[in-house]
Amino acid sequence: MNILQINKFFFNKGGAERYMFALTDVLKNRGHKVIPFAMAAAENLRHPMEKYFVSPVITEHPQMSAEGMRTLLRFIWSREAGVMIKKLIEASHAEIAHCHNIYHQLSPSILPVLQKRGVPVVMTLHDFHLVSPAYNLYAHRGRCAHAKGSKFFRVVKYRCVKNSYAASALCAFELWLHRKLKVYERNIDCFIAPSRFMAETIREWGFTPKRMEIIPNFVPPGTPRQFPTAPRVLYAGRLSAEKGIGILLDTISQLPDIQFAIAGIGPMEQEVKVFAERHKNVRLLGFVAPEKMPEIFAECSLLIIPSLAPEVFPMVILESFAHGRPVVASRIGGIPEMVTHDKTGLLVEAGNAGEFAHAIATLLSNQLALQRMGQEAHTVASQSYSPEMHYHALMHIYQSVLKGAVKK
Numbered sequence: 001m002n003i004l005q006i007n008k009f010f011f012n013k014g015g016a017e018r019y020m021f022a023l024t025d026v027l028k029n030r031g032h033k034v035i036p037f038a039m040a041a042a043e044n045l046r047h048p049m050e051k052y053f054v055s056p057v058i059t060e061h062p063q064m065s066a067e068g069m070r071t072l073l074r075f076i077w078s079r080e081a082g083v084m085i086k087k088l089i090e091a092s093h094a095e096i097a098h099c100h101n102i103y104h105q106l107s108p109s110i111l112p113v114l115q116k117r118g119v120p121v122v123m124t125l126h127d128f129h130l131v132s133p134a135y136n137l138y139a140h141r142g143r144c145a146h147a148k149g150s151k152f153f154r155v156v157k158y159r160c161v162k163n164s165y166a167a168s169a170l171c172a173f174e175l176w177l178h179r180k181l182k183v184y185e186r187n188i189d190c191f192i193a194p195s196r197f198m199a200e201t202i203r204e205w206g207f208t209p210k211r212m213e214i215i216p217n218f219v220p221p222g223t224p225r226q227f228p229t230a231p232r233v234l235y236a237g238r239l240s241a242e243k244g245i246g247i248l249l250d251t252i253s254q255l256p257d258i259q260f261a262i263a264g265i266g267p268m269e270q271e272v273k274v275f276a277e278r279h280k281n282v283r284l285l286g287f288v289a290p291e292k293m294p295e296i297f298a299e300c301s302l303l304i305i306p307s308l309a310p311e312v313f314p315m316v317i318l319e320s321f322a323h324g325r326p327v328v329a330s331r332i333g334g335i336p337e338m339v340t341h342d343k344t345g346l347l348v349e350a351g352n353a354g355e356f357a358h359a360i361a362t363l364l365s366n367q368l369a370l371q372r373m374g375q376e377a378h379t380v381a382s383q384s385y386s387p388e389m390h391y392h393a394l395m396h397i398y399q400s401v402l403k404g405a406v407k408k
Helices: 015-029 048-052 066-076 079-092 110-116 165-181 183-187 196-204 245-254 269-278 290-298 315-322 353-364 367-384 387-407
Strands: 002-006 033-037 096-099 121-124 190-193 212-214 232-236 259-263 282-286 302-305 327-330 345-348
Touching: 002 015, 002 079, 015 033, 015 315, 015 387, 033 048, 033 079, 048 079, 066 165, 079 110, 096 387, 110 121, 110 183, 121 387, 165 183, 190 196, 190 387, 196 212, 232 290, 232 315, 245 269, 245 353, 259 290, 269 282, 290 315, 302 315, 302 353, 315 327, 315 367, 327 353, 345 353, 353 367
Parallel strands: 002 033, 002 096, 096 121, 121 190, 190 212, 232 259, 232 302, 259 282, 302 327, 327 345
Antiparallel strands: none
8 A cells, every 4th residue: 555644744853753653664564655745854864755845944933024924824825735745646656645743834735635636534633733723732831721612813812822922823813714614624534533532622622523533652562671770760752841841840859869861852951951950860861862762761760741731642651661661640631541540650630740759759669569560561552552453453444544535
């Protein structure tokens, strides 16, 4: 089967990209041809089909200039992306398209082209962009529910996107227009939600897809190693407010005798560096490539996920499980579907650094409980989130939308 994998980035930027690349490997290993479509970027992995990628666009600080206006228009509807996806379909003989994050850099302009060319489309939902301009449902140090019920322009009043009226207005208009055109509803044959929380939130907030299936993410098998003699807690993820970095730093301050390792980069990187200079129990690892993470997990005793935003289905939790490491995490979003309290880790109140500190200290002081949870986590990863299970579930969806395309 010739399968398009469509995502705005073609390098390991976050969880969506880690999933996409892992899925690509699974599909290739089973004889499928996988063709990427993304935005051109210096960080991209090289690929023979990269000549069809759309030109790069800077989305961080658009300027009020001719180039800035072109960027803003491209956010909403990219003519270039529509032209290039048509050429790629013809060159690759694509049979099906699997979309991931396409907004802004690519735009949904590619979706009608795919449907017109007879290529059925499935989309994995990695965030909440379909129901809120604040796509991680977080703003101003708390959960953002202003757009619930398709009230997109309320986010402008509260500056929910980048604390900016302009950015909030642009994203609100973009989502309002796409919903008005029903561009996602009409052109995507099946949405894939990695968690029940995602599926329920999408519907509760006013988006009604014609078909949605829940398929959890998967994790390649890992090899658990012995726990280190000196306990160490790992944080691996983006260094940003919604990920609970402030809570992480407060937690570290309360546990001066426990070592922490922080892997990741992001907007709070400088603040974290200053903190680490003043706290001797912190080791900064910076960006860690996915292939290096097994060694990082081997050096640590558990993973901390102090998120303040409702996570969909964090890949890093599955990776921790695969390496036999329990997780201490916020009881928020889709995380409770993954972490079973007192079996594969501990769940604590989001935003409560004292509770995080207590949970970590308690677990690290009980080696038997730590090992028991680590073993259970590894069993859950291998039995419930294997590549084989995910592949068969995904193939069922692929085959069903292909049959539907034939009937059309």
